[in-house]
Amino acid sequence: MMISDLQTDIEALQGNTALWNETNFEKRIEALDDLEFIIDRIEALLQLDSPPVELFPLKQCAQTIKSQLEAINVALFARLRAAIRSGRCQGVALLDLIKTYAGSGLISSQPTNSVVGYSNLDVFTNSFFFLEILPTATLKREPEMVFYQKTPTQIILELVAKANLTNQDVFYDLGSGLGHVCVLVNLLTGTTAKGIEIEPAYCSYATICASDLNLSNVVFICEDARIANYSDGTVFFLYTPFVGQILQEVLNKLQVISWDRPIRLFSYGPCTAYIAQQSWLTSTGQVNDYLYELGEFRSRPTN
Ligand SMILES: C[S@@+](CC[C@H](N)C(=O)[O-])C[C@H]1O[C@@H](n2cnc3c(N)ncnc32)[C@H](O)[C@@H]1O
CATH class of the missing domain: 3.40.50.150 (Vaccinia Virus protein VP39)
Incomplete structure (x- = not known):
């Protein structure tokens, strides 16, 4: 994979505003998998003798997007657990929610x-x-x-x-x-x-x-x-x-x-x-x- 391909993939993920929509859980999971692959790839290239300097900001950018997407899931799960705890999200309501997010x-x-x-x-x-x-x-x-x-x-x-x-x-x-x-x-x-x-x-x-x-x-x-x-x-x-x-x-x-x-x-x-x-x-x-x-x-x- 060329550095320009990595850059294109990162920009595509960054520009995909749907990922920031909380209900797009499955797309976000896919994006997080992609980011992990991209970061691994960059890290492998950074092991080379005198790696290209543009890899450093690329890695930083990929890590930032990954943390932002993970934070959406963390907040979602904390809210979901609180709703379950209080009895507000059980039975059919919970089933519908599971299907909406991950069905x-x-x-x-x-x-x-x-x-x-x-x-x-x-x-x-x-x-x-x-x-x-x-x-x-x-x-x-x-x-x-x-x-x-x-x-x-x-x-x-x-x-x-x-x-x-x-x-x-x-x-x-x-x-x-x-x-x-x-x-x-x-x-x-x-x-x-x-x-x-x-x-x-x-x-x-x-x-x-x-x-x-x-x-x-x-x-x-x-x-x-x-x-x-x-x-x-x-x-x-x-x-x-x-x-x-x-x-x-x-x-x-x-x-x-x-x-x-x-x-x-x-x-x-x-x-x-x-x-x-x-x-x-x-x-x-x-x-x-x-x-x-x-x-x-x-x-x-x-x-
Ligand atoms: C295939 S797992 C299933 C786990 C769980 N039912 C689930 O689906 O998430 C089998 C489980 O049975 C437990 N187990 C094995 N022998 C047991 C026994 N004699 N009595 C009680 N539990 C046992 C194991 O420790 C293991 O956690």
């Missing part, structure tokens, strides 16, 4: 067999969590326990749309990680949401973020899902938190709950195929071959 991923994404890519929806909803530094796991996982990976926001929105949760429900995310699923489910539906997570560092991150948002009906319990008590649950979600014997033990616990009253299960990732084989469950969604598609099950009536 393009909802249209383009298709079920897939490879791990779903994250979209701007994730960048947007991650901002509800004010702790930016992600915790490091402290426990050694057993081989059947799966490492942390966040459910894509698109899938959480699909879950919310399909589950028709009411305030009679108690929603559980088994293996709740950093708490994104419970927080979003509660914000969008008002339903009590509880997470069971074995890793204390994840659980305390989730608890701090939920309490920052004033979410009194979101609870994270630091326990092994094989031991924890979730007998008050009506709707359960599992993003393949464990496999093999552990998954079967947890499914057995859920089956026992279903002897008392019907329960529903949603799943994501490789565990769906295993869950689909449980004779006490019936699939309410379309079962097809996509690994990374939301699975939907309900317990069969017991006599």
Whole structure:
């Protein structure tokens, strides 16, 4: 890339006033990616022996635009968190806002067999969590326990749309990680949401973020899902938190709950195929071959 190309790109970003419009979040994310690439490129050129002097003001200019655009997002997220905290931005209002700012991923994404890519929806909803530094796991996982990976926001929105949760429900995310699923489910539906997570560092991150948002009906319990008590649950979600014997033990616990009253299960990732084989469950969604598609099950009536 020539210096003149870099200059043209920077000027184009500088002159694009739409980026300064707060609702153009997705365009701003793209622009910030471009700026990062441009700055990296300039820095590489600055490593050359006797680099061209015009690179210094170019780098300065790119960094200034980047800081200005980042500041718009920081202010937007702070205001959004304050609105959530005060209860002014929840339910349908929040869903509309998420779609307005970051909804393009909802249209383009298709079920897939490879791990779903994250979209701007994730960048947007991650901002509800004010702790930016992600915790490091402290426990050694057993081989059947799966490492942390966040459910894509698109899938959480699909879950919310399909589950028709009411305030009679108690929603559980088994293996709740950093708490994104419970927080979003509660914000969008008002339903009590509880997470069971074995890793204390994840659980305390989730608890701090939920309490920052004033979410009194979101609870994270630091326990092994094989031991924890979730007998008050009506709707359960599992993003393949464990496999093999552990998954079967947890499914057995859920089956026992279903002897008392019907329960529903949603799943994501490789565990769906295993869950689909449980004779006490019936699939309410379309079962097809996509690994990374939301699975939907309900317990069969017991006599
Ligand atoms: C694939 S991640 C899903 C995280 C979360 N549900 C989300 O979508 O953002 C699986 C999580 O399950 C947790 N986990 C693994 N084994 C567990 C167990 N036996 N009991 C509770 N949590 C467990 C892991 O620590 C990890 O955070």
